[in-house]
Amino acid sequence: MSRRIVVFDYGSGNVRSVVRMLERVGADVTLTADRQSALDADGLYVPGVGAFHACMVGLQDAGGPQVIGERLRLGRPVLGVCVGFQVLFDGSTEPTTIQPPPTGLGYLSGLVERLDAPVVPHMGWSLVSPAAGSRLLDGVEDERFYFVHSYAASRLLGSRVAGDPLVTTAEHGVPFVAAVEDGPLAGTQFHPEKSGDAGAHLVENWLRTL
Numbered sequence: 001m002s003r004r005i006v007v008f009d010y011g012s013g014n015v016r017s018v019v020r021m022l023e024r025v026g027a028d029v030t031l032t033a034d035r036q037s038a039l040d041a042d043g044l045y046v047p048g049v050g051a052f053h054a055c056m057v058g059l060q061d062a063g064g065p066q067v068i069g070e071r072l073r074l075g076r077p078v079l080g081v082c083v084g085f086q087v088l089f090d091g092s093t094e095p096t097t098i099q100p101p102p103t104g105l106g107y108l109s110g111l112v113e114r115l116d117a118p119v120v121p122h123m124g125w126s127l128v129s130p131a132a133g134s135r136l137l138d139g140v141e142d143e144r145f146y147f148v149h150s151y152a153a154s155r156l157l158g159s160r161v162a163g164d165p166l167v168t169t170a171e172h173g174v175p176f177v178a179a180v181e182d183g184p185l186a187g188t189q190f191h192p193e194k195s196g197d198a199g200a201h202l203v204e205n206w207l208r209t210l
Helices: 015-024 035-040 052-061 064-073 196-208
Strands: 004-008 028-032 043-046 078-081 089-092 108-114 122-127 144-149 151-153 166-172 174-182 185-188
Touching: 004 015, 004 035, 015 028, 015 196, 028 035, 035 064, 043 064, 052 064, 064 078, 108 174, 122 166, 144 166, 144 196, 151 174
Parallel strands: 004 028, 004 043, 043 078, 078 185, 089 108
Antiparallel strands: 108 151, 122 144, 166 174, 174 185
């Protein structure tokens, strides 16, 4: 049975490429900010590109925090990608002119900080170190994934969802959190839709958990 996926359209991210990838792996995809559709879908995909605080404002304006919160309360899967993953943390040290700067959603404990690396942004293909028992990375443990980011969480201090998170890491100058799986909540710092067959396989893995 095809899984019904809503890509949450709150004004951030290359959402058309996300939709194409999801359709490629057989999902029934709707691109919308309609709250009821987002609540009713089998899976909610939260994209994000650009600045952390601007993404948070867009998400707030579209009612995203309420939708994500209600889905997680009901145990309904959510996948955040890139900045859509970062907003799941407590906050970011990224500079902003938005005052007061919005905090993150706080489902994942930790701060998103600038990468301490000779070259920033981190842009290109990198290996990841999957968590033992990762369902997202099953079958693609040795593949490279595509990253485009200057900020990341250096570590995960805990989760306020299921409470037993699996943490996949990568390295660019310093180690950072590349993916998290915790009950209905999952997220990746890399872009599955830009990661070719490995990214498609990862999304297929996610669909199997729905």
